[in-house]
Amino acid sequence: MALALRIMSRLGIAAVTGVLLAGAFSAPGQAADPTPTVVGGTQAAQGEFPWMVRLSMGCGGAMYTEQIVLTAAHCVSGTGANTSITATYGVVDLQSTSAIKRTSKYVLQAPGYNGTGKDWALIQLASPITGASLLKLNTDIANDNGTFDIMGWGAATEGGGQQRYLLKARVPFVDDTTCKASGGSYSGLVVAEEICAAYPQGGTDTCQGDSGGPMTKVVNGVPVQIGIVSWGEGCARAGKPGVYTQVSNFAAAIKAAADSIGGTVPPGGCGKSFTNATDVAIPDNTTVTSSVAASGCTGNASGSATVAVDIKHTYRGDLVIRLIAPDGTSYLLEDFPNGDSADNVLKTYTVNLSSEVANGTWKLSVQDTASADTGKIDSWTLTV
Numbered sequence: 001m002a003l004a005l006r007i008m009s010r011l012g013i014a015a016v017t018g019v020l021l022a023g024a025f026s027a028p029g030q031a032a033d034p035t036p037t038v039v040g041g042t043q044a045a046q047g048e049f050p051w052m053v054r055l056s057m058g059c060g061g062a063m064y065t066e067q068i069v070l071t072a073a074h075c076v077s078g079t080g081a082n083t084s085i086t087a088t089y090g091v092v093d094l095q096s097t098s099a100i101k102r103t104s105k106y107v108l109q110a111p112g113y114n115g116t117g118k119d120w121a122l123i124q125l126a127s128p129i130t131g132a133s134l135l136k137l138n139t140d141i142a143n144d145n146g147t148f149d150i151m152g153w154g155a156a157t158e159g160g161g162q163q164r165y166l167l168k169a170r171v172p173f174v175d176d177t178t179c180k181a182s183g184g185s186y187s188g189l190v191v192a193e194e195i196c197a198a199y200p201q202g203g204t205d206t207c208q209g210d211s212g213g214p215m216t217k218v219v220n221g222v223p224v225q226i227g228i229v230s231w232g233e234g235c236a237r238a239g240k241p242g243v244y245t246q247v248s249n250f251a252a253a254i255k256a257a258a259d260s261i262g263g264t265v266p267p268g269g270c271g272k273s274f275t276n277a278t279d280v281a282i283p284d285n286t287t288v289t290s291s292v293a294a295s296g297c298t299g300n301a302s303g304s305a306t307v308a309v310d311i312k313h314t315y316r317g318d319l320v321i322r323l324i325a326p327d328g329t330s331y332l333l334e335d336f337p338n339g340d341s342a343d344n345v346l347k348t349y350t351v352n353l354s355s356e357v358a359n360g361t362w363k364l365s366v367q368d369t370a371s372a373d374t375g376k377i378d379s380w381t382l383t384v
């Protein structure tokens with residue numbers, strides 16, 4: 001039973017209609033009450049959590065840049081162009097006519113996400129929300145304690161309906177050891193990637209439909225994002241904490257991913273260049289390689305990656321040039337006609353590497369197919 005619940009809450013915003021904060025709003029009308037007499041959530045004031053976003057698939061999110069919303073990986077179906085999501089910003093009342101809405105254009109799901117940990121994703125909007133309030137990522141694990149703010153339009157009771165008005169609550173940090181010992185699915189807690197929060201007695205929690213929304217804390221007067229609503233067994237149950245993606249662990253990866261989709265580099269690209277300028281001799285009838293180690297990228301290489309080569313050779317018709325990806329896939333860059341008697345290759349090739357993971361060891365392979373003329377790889381630069 002516990003496992004079934006966990007699978008439900010992990011796979012499924014869609015499968016589970018509800019979502020949100022703890023507590024016990026018993027009827028939608030009560031959510032509008034500024035001082036609800038219930039355990040758990042209360043209504044947030046307009047502007048209290050100005051970065052907060054509602055996503056149309058039934059999740060929350062936070063503005064990370066004017067054009068990128070940070071949410072949960074389990075709220076999206078994968079990485080790629082996506083115009084199916086509507087983001088609603090700037091209101092606590094989802095029916096307000098002053099709501100600012102944007103359609104998605106691209107979704108980047110955390111690389112390596114497989115349902116356990118790594119529960120983060122970026123949604124790039126079709127156009128920026130100029131002047132939007134942005135929520136900073138926590139980059140310091142020392143902040144991962146104390147009391148946190150949680151907020152969302154999800155269910156106000158386990159199994160309950162979604163809310164029209166944004167609800168908020170406060171929950172204390174639960175250490176990894178205690179959280180992991182909470183029975184059932186909690187034994188699978190990925191301690192480096194997940195952070196838990198709840199009162200031991202329960203009663204206050206995020207719930208279905210809050211997923212993807214932020215868990216925050218004010219640090220030196222500035223709100224920072226500590227977590228992303230991820231999962232829990234039921235909602236607000238005693239001894240069953242809410243589990244959140246631990247943002248401090250992913251802040252660098254999230255930033256790199258946002259840079260990769262926000263800049264001029266095509267989606268999936270990293271934009272970094274790697275050069276090997278050590279000479280490699282090209283003897284007759286031999287294949288030689290020169291390597292570069294790409295690092296610091298998130299996700300796949302660019303759909304328009306470039307390979308700039310500087311090869312010295314006395315008869316380039318002898319040469320076949322390939323790029324070998326970290327996984328061994330070979331991309332033919334050029335097979336010069338045997339009769340091409342020109343010297344040297346000083347040329348930049350554009351290659352679609354969007355199906356390749358950017359990080360790793362890439363090789364330039366140069367094959368000499370004849371006798372009599374030789375040369376060297378002088379240098380080459382890969383931009384992924």
Ligand code: ARG
Pocket residue numbers: 009010012013019154205206207208209210211212229230231232233234235236241242243
């Ligand atoms: N997975 C849920 C969602 O998709 C969020 C569950 C949070 N549960 C909890 N008990 N804190 O909305």
